[in-house]
Amino acid sequence: MRQKTFLLPTLRDIPSDADVKSHQLMLRAGMMRQNAAGVYTYLPLAKRVISKVEAIVREELEAIDVQELTLPSLHPSELWQETGRWDKMGDELIRLKDRHGRDFALGPTHEEVITSIIRDAIGSYKKLPLNVFQIQTKFRDERRPRFGLLRGREFIMKDAYSFHDTEESLDDTYQAMYRAYERIFTRVGLTFRAVIADSGAMGGKDTFEFMALADVGEDTIAYSDTSNYAANIEMAAVQAGNVENTNPSVQLLPVKADDEIIILLLGAGHELNEVKSLHELQVKSLSTLNDQEVQEAFSTEKGSLSIQTIEGYRLIADQSLQGASSFTIENTGDAVNCTELSIDSYADLRMIQEGDASPDGQGTIQFARGIEIGQVFKLGTFYSESMGASFLDQNGRANPYKMGCYGIGISRTVAAIIEQHNDENGIVWPVAVAPFDLHLLTLNSKNEEQAELSEKLYTTLKQSGWDVLYDDRPERAGVKFKDADLIGLPIRVSVGKRASEGVVEVKVRSTGESEDVHIDNLADMIQTKL
């Protein structure tokens, strides 16, 4: 690709609206632009990375016989009413009406749609198991879209759904998907950890979240310092016996920590996803309240809360808080708008703390931050039962399918890769997902020898099978070097003063090592570096 005409609007300065490295670098490296909060255009450079990640995902899934299909983004409300999720999803579900006034949603996930297809399509145990996937744009009206591609309202997801006649069959596929995820995340260059999570009320049993380790991650991983134990913090608290997850009522724990009060909703038979959305309610600047005032403090637009004290925690129990979008602090009269509240470290919460004994009986708990890049989930029969999707078993009896679902955030994975692979000068792409393999620079494009040699190399390097970005712009060498570091392709080949001798400079982005090399040896040299 010739850079002169490539849509690559790089920026010198750090954009003021970007708080995390991946967001800053994707804007600066000309990879994307924002259209609305949580909605982005992927410019050509980003599109190439996304395609590479998608190709790796496809390869690994097809290797275990998962079939690709495409489900619609526009979902009739009737499907979501069958499972009760039309109401349950709340504001995260983007709803719209067609010209006839019929209700639709923009797909945030596709259990309902795929189950409706399979209930009409299969029928016999002989055709099971079935495992299908798609890679598609998803829509979720997140309460707090932020951090660029890490939490968008429109984002790319790979989602897979499997259908089974027996628990063993579901388990086989679940394990195979888990291993495929390990291969995928390893191949894209991520340092990650699979952690036990809670499958909540959806009838599921097992679930793992795959977490890319990064300080900016919104999730806290609780792991043992001496064993393989790793769980998300919510699940670790449950497994440690600190938190009950079976009580069907909604519980809120305001925990006072330094100058802020964190309100935490505990599982209590609700999906942890739901729980987490209320984790977001972190009320700041309330340091003036004493304990008693805290007890009296909260009322919501949907009614006030009753407060008790249990085991050292102040416990507020009230179902009505769910879905509330603002609180009033009664004795101060301050209104606290939920959309302004932020998720922060869970470390202050007493659910479980660093140094606690480990839920598996080995070692003590340590915390690390992670970005949820994927999840494997045994759904059980929640969807097949509520939607009447069954197969005939060997005895001709109808049974609901046992289901699994498996997600990977493709666009979030790209951002996570950048979080883990950057330095002060820009992105440092792992070879497997780099938008191009090589960056070819002409240091002085007015110099005929340099221009001629560059053109020749551009052709031959492409012929050797490499993806080449060719900086043929009439810019100063300094500008080209800065952009090359920012964009971060694995190998830079600079054609400069020694062009007349047929010598160019090769620089490896990840190590910074550089070497002059004769063009006769260039291909071999690049081969050893990639």
Ligand code: ATP
């Ligand atoms: P989170 O806990 O971060 O909100 P989730 O558990 O709601 O994510 P899933 O329903 O498990 O997400 O979706 C599968 C994958 O899609 C997630 O593991 C994540 O990688 C990705 N994903 C989910 N929400 C977003 C988003 N708003 N922006 C980008 N990627 C997302």
Ligand code: MG
């Ligand atoms: Mg999650």
Ligand code: MG
């Ligand atoms: Mg979510």
Ligand code: MG
């Ligand atoms: Mg998840």
